[in-house]
Structures are given as structure tokens and as C-alpha cells.
Amino acid sequence: MSRTVDISVHHVTRVEGHGNIRVRAVDGTIERIEWQVPEAPRFFEAMVRGQKWEDIQTIVSRICGICSVTHSFAAVKAIEDAMGIETSEQTEKLRVLTHYGEQMESHALHVGYLVAPDLLGVNSVVPLVETHPEAVKTVIRLHRLGNRWMEILAGRRTHPVSLRPGGFSMLPGEKQLREFKKELEAAVPDLQALAEFVLSVADRLPKFERPTEYIALVDPGQYTFYHGLIGSTDTEKPKPVREFESVVNEFVSPQSTAKWCKWHRDAYAVGALARFNLNAEHLLPLATTVAKQFGLEKGCCNPYMNNVAQLVEAVQVVEHGIQLIDELLTAGLKPERPKVKPRAGWGAGAVEAPRGILFHSYEFDAAGICRRANLTIPTNQNHANIQKDFEALVPQILDRSEDDIRLMLEMLVRAYDPCISCSTHYLDIEFV
Amino acid sequence: MSKPTVAIFDFACCEGCQLQIVNLEEELLDLISVVQPVEWREAMSDKADGDFDIAIVEGSITRPEDEDRVREIRKRCKILIALGACATFGGVNKLKNKFTMDDVRKCVYGDAADMPHLSTAPTKSVCEVVQVDYRVEGCPIDAGEFTYIVRCLAMGTDPVIPSYPVCVECKLRENVCRFEYGELCLGPVTRAGCNACCPSAGAWCFGCRGFVDDPNVNAAKDVLEKYGLTIEDLNSRMELFNYGQEPAENVKNG
Numbered sequence: 156m157s158r159t160v161d162i163s164v165h166h167v168t169r170v171e172g173h174g175n176i177r178v179r180a181v182d183g184t185i186e187r188i189e190w191q192v193p194e195a196p197r198f199f200e201a202m203v204r205g206q207k208w209e210d211i212q213t214i215v216s217r218i219c220g221i222c223s224v225t226h227s228f229a230a231v232k233a234i235e236d237a238m239g240i241e242t243s244e245q246t247e248k249l250r251v252l253t254h255y256g257e258q259m260e261s262h263a264l265h266v267g268y269l270v271a272p273d274l275l276g277v278n279s280v281v282p283l284v285e286t287h288p289e290a291v292k293t294v295i296r297l298h299r300l301g302n303r304w305m306e307i308l309a310g311r312r313t314h315p316v317s318l319r320p321g322g323f324s325m326l327p328g329e330k331q332l333r334e335f336k337k338e339l340e341a342a343v344p345d346l347q348a349l350a351e352f353v354l355s356v357a358d359r360l361p362k363f364e365r366p367t368e369y370i371a372l373v374d375p376g377q378y379t380f381y382h383g384l385i386g387s388t389d390t391e392k393p394k395p396v397r398e399f400e401s402v403v404n405e406f407v408s409p410q411s412t413a414k415w416c417k418w419h420r421d422a423y424a425v426g427a428l429a430r431f432n433l434n435a436e437h438l439l440p441l442a443t444t445v446a447k448q449f450g451l452e453k454g455c456c457n458p459y460m461n462n463v464a465q466l467v468e469a470v471q472v473v474e475h476g477i478q479l480i481d482e483l484l485t486a487g488l489k490p491e492r493p494k495v496k497p498r499a500g501w502g503a504g505a506v507e508a509p510r511g512i513l514f515h516s517y518e519f520d521a522a523g524i525c526r527r528a529n530l531t532i533p534t535n536q537n538h539a540n541i542q543k544d545f546e547a548l549v550p551q552i553l554d555r556s557e558d559d560i561r562l563m564l565e566m567l568v569r570a571y572d573p574c575i576s577c578s579t580h581y582l583d584i585e586f587v
Numbered sequence: 588m589s590k591p592t593v594a595i596f597d598f599a600c601c602e603g604c605q606l607q608i609v610n611l612e613e614e615l616l617d618l619i620s621v622v623q624p625v626e627w628r629e630a631m632s633d634k635a636d637g638d639f640d641i642a643i644v645e646g647s648i649t650r651p652e653d654e655d656r657v658r659e660i661r662k663r664c665k666i667l668i669a670l671g672a673c674a675t676f677g678g679v680n681k682l683k684n685k686f687t688m689d690d691v692r693k694c695v696y697g698d699a700a701d702m703p704h705l706s707t708a709p710t711k712s713v714c715e716v717v718q719v720d721y722r723v724e725g726c727p728i729d730a731g732e733f734t735y736i737v738r739c740l741a742m743g744t745d746p747v748i749p750s751y752p753v754c755v756e757c758k759l760r761e762n763v764c765r766f767e768y769g770e771l772c773l774g775p776v777t778r779a780g781c782n783a784c785c786p787s788a789g790a791w792c793f794g795c796r797g798f799v800d801d802p803n804v805n806a807a808k809d810v811l812e813k814y815g816l817t818i819e820d821l822n823s824r825m826e827l828f829n830y831g832q833e834p835a836e837n838v839k840n841g
Contacts, residue, residue: 166628168628168629168631168632169628169629169630169631169632170629171602171629173628195598195599195649195650195653195707196649196695196705196707197599197649197680197683198683198691198692198694198695198707200694200695201683201686201690201691201694201695202679202682202683202685202691203682204686204694205685206682206827210824210827213793213827214679214682214827217601217603217678217679217726218601219601219602219603220600220601220602220603220604220605220606220727221602221603221606223601223603264609268609268630269630272632278631278632278633279627279630279631279632279633280630281619281624281631284616284619295612295613298609298610298612299610299612302610309788310784310785310787310788310789310790311784311785311788312607312610313603313606313607313610313727314603314726314727316784316785316788316789316790317788317789317790319790323789324788324789324790325788325789325790
């Protein structure tokens, strides 16, 4: 019997930004499998030219509402690299702590609001308010915690205010930190409850594996989001951040004309699962326990497990956040105001966004005016890998109903937690 | 009475203003009890059929096809709310308009710049393309102000948005003036309503809520002069979120 599978998802829902899925197969022969991105490009690299060094992180923060702290830090680190600006140990610790707030907020939003509906067979979190009120309340509390975290340390929930080259424009009070530590401790039972809840429906996560190169920051002895070099599961030798352009290797694909990234293979993946695969041995005890609950181990190459890795990281940032606050309070917070004298130079910065490694680089003239910028965004780096996953997955599931295939592909896109409005380099294509 | 239907759409933006709606947390559940969301791509898989009562639109218009799309949305709704700086006056997206479109395409895409799907037009706000009934200012919006405006709408009253500058709120929070730190702050000419959140976190005001109505130019000039700064300095920083805005001229000529 002749069977045509024709799937066209216009604007995948419950992801940040716009993406389309197109699949067509006739009698088991695949004619086309495509992951497309019709997002309106915004041209940030062009827009920052002519702007002052001290305004750059304010502008590029607006690349993405969900990763605004990460974008600010990538810019701040690149500016510091370009101008030879030193930062204190206190600043470095506070930055790591601040950055954790965004991981918490983004992971809670993604796992709780965007992915959970798939695992429970509904269209959004709205019906879950009635059917699973306790789980929804837990997600809300954790999401709010992430927001409070950024508010206390970065001055605001979205688009941070106090993150500057050289340090912070405002420090939290010691009392504030002491009280916030209690909030973090109180969040542990919520994280455990969320893990139990996801575990109870984890059999809905498809079992699909494709050997993949994973890329993330690596820093000796740390499960790092902020410091370190560029590591890959395909090499023992990490690369300095300044050489990021030779890692991302952006190229125009002959079959899709979209810019893709590749290092050792024809595609690579970034994000929570990449960080886990490179750094899992440095997770703290509670986070390690949650990974074990799900049977998540180093070397996992099931992209759907990225959601589980995010859950593990949500635990890790709370656990390590508590330690960092202790260290900061023991040392005592010293008032510091960044003093920067701009100078000419080029610099690069890399930071782990919740959805993967992010690279910024800028060139400044002697007056500190930005002359050139290059930004490579995590979702951009995952693009080729999503396409490769599609190509491996579709033949395996072609005998299922169109609805099933569609759902599995949408879930795959969602698993990468794409942040498409971030993607400064996405080519904007609508295949018809 | 049936609940008014609401659809949320986005154009070129960071989706940070929608995120503020998500950030309402439990309050969002209260909101859903008085309005019926029928389409919200970022949070729901449902898509609206036909018309709806309220459209909330985030982002700027940067391509001709997006102009058509926002006009279509306008036709389908009774009330249109522009959400955030990108939608109300263009925000950072307007920095693109400082350059030719050829130049920005080449800068970002290099050799691939001439591909037809990369065409881009100068940024317009939603307000410049269709008639907008309510504006929620800011980058990002203030979640409290958003719920206030929705509440007013539900009660059939007109929201009152501050028509005084950020300095007023900043003084109430007893902050030391940013000019005292040798910084150029946009508080004197920017519309309040954010509770001076940036000066309160140790930074200057970035002007993300746009010019206040009839900015008090003489007062702004006095402040600038006192600290050895000029209106040109102020306009150059105001460019970040307000490139090409008319009131800049008013300040210059005042």
C-alpha cells in the first residue's frame, strides 16, 4: 500500500524564537528532512559598531531575554580580554554565583513549562495547573528562585544592570546573601520533588542515540559554566577561548545554505548534556545522585536526555551556590568599584549559556569605540546537529503515525532548548 | 459573560518582555482566570482560529512580510497592545538604521549577504505600522505595569502612565545622583514607571522607556552643564534605545 508521510510544522511552539520542520517520505523513501529557521535576523554585530565599550553589554544583553546574563558576561569577559582589565577573586566568585541564577531560571522554565507538557501529553502548562497542581507550584517556586537570584546579584531579572567590565556596579549586602542562602537551602526539597516528578514520566523521553561530538567549557576540578578553555569529547586538548573561530568553523552547507558549525565531525552539540559529558565527574553529591536516579552517565548521546542534564544542573547550581555564598561571607564582602581605562585591542570571551557555549569577540579603538564584533551563539552551533539527528531519527520511526513522528521531532527540537532569537547568524530561509 | 480572548505574538526581539509575563508566576494564573489565552507560541502549542479580543505584540518590524503579518493581526483583534521598547518605538533594533541595509548584511553575512532571504528593511516599531491602542514601555517591560494596564483594560478604564522623568522615582528611592559619580545618566529626560531600577542597581539610566512627554530641556541642560556635559553627549547615549526618535530634536533645540 502506498503511504506518504508529509509533515510540516510552521513555527514550532514552546521554543524561544521561530523554527520550522519539514519532512516528506513516499513509500518509505525519504525525499526531504529539514530543520528551518525563519527568524528575522537582527544584525547585532553590525549594530554595536561605533558604540562605546561601556555600553556594549547593555546592547548585546538584548540579543536574548532568557540568556541576557550570559550575553552580558560574554561581552564583559571579551572587553576585559581586549583591554587587559584584571578582576578580583571576589568579583569572579560573585559572577559565577550570579550566572547560576540564570541557569536556574532557564532550566526551570524549560523543563517545567516547555518540556513537561510533552511528557504528560498536553499542549501547554495551562492544563497541568488543574491536573498536576503540586508539580506546577514546585516549578513556579524554582523559576521564581532563579529570578530572585538575578535580581539580588545582577540588579534585575532580565537584562542585568550591575554587570560591568572590571566588576559590579553594585554589590549585594552580606545580610541579603545570608538570607538568600536560606532560600537556596529551602529549594533542595523542591528540586528533589521536581526530579521525582520528571522521573515518573521519563519513560516518555524517546530512546534514540546518535554518536555525537560534545563541546563545552572545561576547567580543572570544576563543573564549569563561566571559567575555562574550550573542551570537546573528541579531543584531549582543549583550545584557548581566543581561538574559538577555529572551533566553530562556520560554513554554508551545500544542502541547506544555512550556516552550520563543525569541529572534528560534520556537526557538534552544545548545552547541558555537552557540559555533563565533559565535566560530570566534578558534580557535587546531590547533583550526582539525581543523575544516577535517571541513569544518566558520561558518554550519553541521546539528545532527549539534555532535559535530564538540565535538571541535574539545576541541583548543581543550588548546591554550589550555597558553597559560594559561604566562601564569600567567610572572606567578607569588600566594597569595590570597577575602574577602567579604555585602550585599543581585540578580545574574546566564552561563557556557558543554559543552552550551550557562547562566544563573543570585539575589537576596540584607542577611545574604546567598538569597531568589529563576532558573536557565535549556542543554538547556532546546535543547528547542524539537530539536522543530523533528524536524518538519523526519521528512518527509524517512519512506520509510526504522522502525529507521532511530528511530536518526536518537535520534542527533539525542544530538547536542545533552542533560543532562536539569539541566533545572530541564522540564515533566514523559507523552503516552499 | 465569556472571558476576553488574548493572543500573544512576537516579531524581531529577544522575547524578554514575554518572559516578564511568564515571570508573573502565580499572578499569571490569576490573569488566566480573567482572560482566555488562545495563542502564545512561546508557551502553548495551541493556535487561534479566527479573531480574538486582545492582541499583545512584542518586537520590531524589520521585513516587508512582517508588516503584512502585523497588519493581519491588527485586523483580527479589537485591542492591540504593543509590548516593550522594540514594539513601542523600536528600541535597540533601531541602531541598525544608522547604517545602510547593504552594509549591515555584508557585516554579518559576508559573502552570503546577497542571498534573497537575507533581505532586511530599516527597523520600524509596531506603532509605526499599525494603530496601537496601548503601549507597555521598557526594555524589558515592568511586569507590574503590564498587569496594571491589563487590569485597567478589563475594568474599562484608561491606564495612567507616568509623564514625569525617572529622576522623580530615583529621588524617592534616595539614590545618590549618578552624575555625582561622573556618569552620564538619562534619568532627566526618560519616562518614569520603572521605579528607577538601573540607578538603584548602581548604573545610569539607559533611557529604555523612551523620552518623557515634553522633557524639561532647561533643567536637563542645567544638570549637564553643572557636570561639564553637553546635550550632544546626552543624545549620543540616548541613541542606544532611541535612535531616530523625534524628541531628541526637541532636546537639541530647546
